[in-house]
Amino acid sequence: MHDNLTPEALDLEVNVLPEIAAQIYGFVVSQRFDRKAANRFVMVDVGAGTIDSALFRVLPPKRGMWSFEFFTAVVQPLGVANLHAHRVNWWERMLAGNPQAAGLLEQLSATKFATDMELAPPVTYRDYFKGVSVDKMPSPSSPDEEFFQQQVMNQVRGQTMWRAWKESLLPKEALTGVPIFVCGGGSRMRFYERINDEIGRMPGCTWLSAEPWLLGFPEDLFARVPIRRISTDSLLRMALVD
Numbered sequence: 004m005h006d007n008l009t010p011e012a013l014d015l016e017v018n019v020l021p022e023i024a025a026q027i028y029g030f031v032v033s034q035r036f037d038r039k040a041a042n043r044f045v046m047v048d049v050g051a052g053t054i055d056s057a058l059f060r061v062l063p064p065k066r067g068m069w070s071f072e073f074f075t076a077v078v079q080p081l082g083v084a085n086l087h088a089h090r091v092n093w094w095e096r097m098l099a100g101n102p103q104a105a106g107l108l109e110q111l112s113a114t115k116f117a118t119d120m121e122l123a124p125p126v127t128y129r130d131y132f133k134g135v136s137v138d139k140m141p142s143p144s145s146p147d148e149e150f151f152q153q154q155v156m157n158q159v160r161g162q163t164m165w166r167a168w169k170e171s172l173l174p175k176e177a178l179t180g181v182p183i184f185v186c187g188g189g190s191r192m193r194f195y196e197r198i199n200d201e202i203g204r205m206p207g208c209t210w211l212s213a214e215p216w217l218l219g220f221p222e223d224l225f226a227r228v229p230i231r232r233i234s235t236d237s238l239l240r241m242a243l244v245d
Contacts (some may be wrong), residue, residue, distance in 0.1 A: 013186050016134060026071040026186060030218055031061055031069055038063065045171075045213050047159055047198060049189030052190040054081040054155065058173075058181070074167045079158050083189040084116075086150055091115045093146035094131060107132060126193055151197060160205055164213065175210045183213035 027046055030036055041060075048055040057076040061069060091111055098104035111131065125131050128146050144152070163180070167173045185198050199215040 006208060025059075026220070027184065028069065030184075035138070035192070036061075041177070044184065045163060047163075047183065047185045047187075047190075049138060049185065049187040049195045050082045051189065052082045052086045053078050053085075054158060055187075056159050056187075058163050058167050074172045077158055077162045079154070081150075081154050081158060081194060083124060083195075088115050088195065089150050090124070090128045090131065090146055093128060096140050097137075107135075123192060147194065149192065155195070155198065156201055158205075160211070162204065165205070165208065165211055179210050179212055181213045182216045184216055184218050186218055 020177045026048060027044060036042075043058070043060045045057070045058050046056065055076075055078050057073055059071050059073045059076075062072055064070075091114070094111060095108060098108055129137055164178055168175060168178055183202055185195070189195050190198075202213040202215065
């Protein structure tokens with residue numbers, strides 16, 4: 004790329020930001036953003052393989068450049084495909100040794116490690132089979148509840164928010180009602196939508212809470228040229244100019 008750039012382009016400054024910060028940039032430059040507010044946010048990006056979560060502050064722009072101060076940032080393999088694998092593991096344990104379930108397990112196990120999933124997984128672990136019911140749980144909680152409370156919420160609420168107070172990065176009052184954005188393709192799944200329902204309270208820490216906000220589409224979003232007509236070189240030039 005360096006050899007192909009024009010002399011003018013070589014004067015550009017390149018800044019690298021964590022992916023999760025880049026997602027909120029559109030909100031920062033929109034009319035909804037209040038420059039005078041505290042502007043501390045929690046971002047939770049639910050993907051196929053991982054959940055990326057971060058607690059950060061948007062700093063006032065200097066020389067036209069926005070910057071971000073990160074308090075915590077966590078990446079865990081808790082995305083949609085890994086939720087599916089967790090459920091498959093549970094079903095394998097429950098049906099192990101049952102000769103009538105051999106065919107079912109073989110088909111289900113073949114999907115365990117698929118990360119490029121064309122279809123959304125079932126809504127709950129109970130919806131994986133027809134004609135197979137769960138009468139009595141062998142443990143106090145279901146595989147869905149275990150995965151959600153002990154792993155997903157532990158990352159979002161514990162490792163991302165509570166840890167900021169534990170490590171004296173922020174006081175309690177700064178962690179009450181923090182705006183939270185839950186985004187990413189996996190956030191459309193009802194299982195992960197529960198993050199917004201649960202994040203408003205934490206047992207034993209009533210001061211720790213977040214307020215769900217939506218990342219809306221900007222009203223002035225438009226494409227000047229159809230993408231299919233743009234060559235790779237043109238895209239590079241447009242990116243450098245913008």
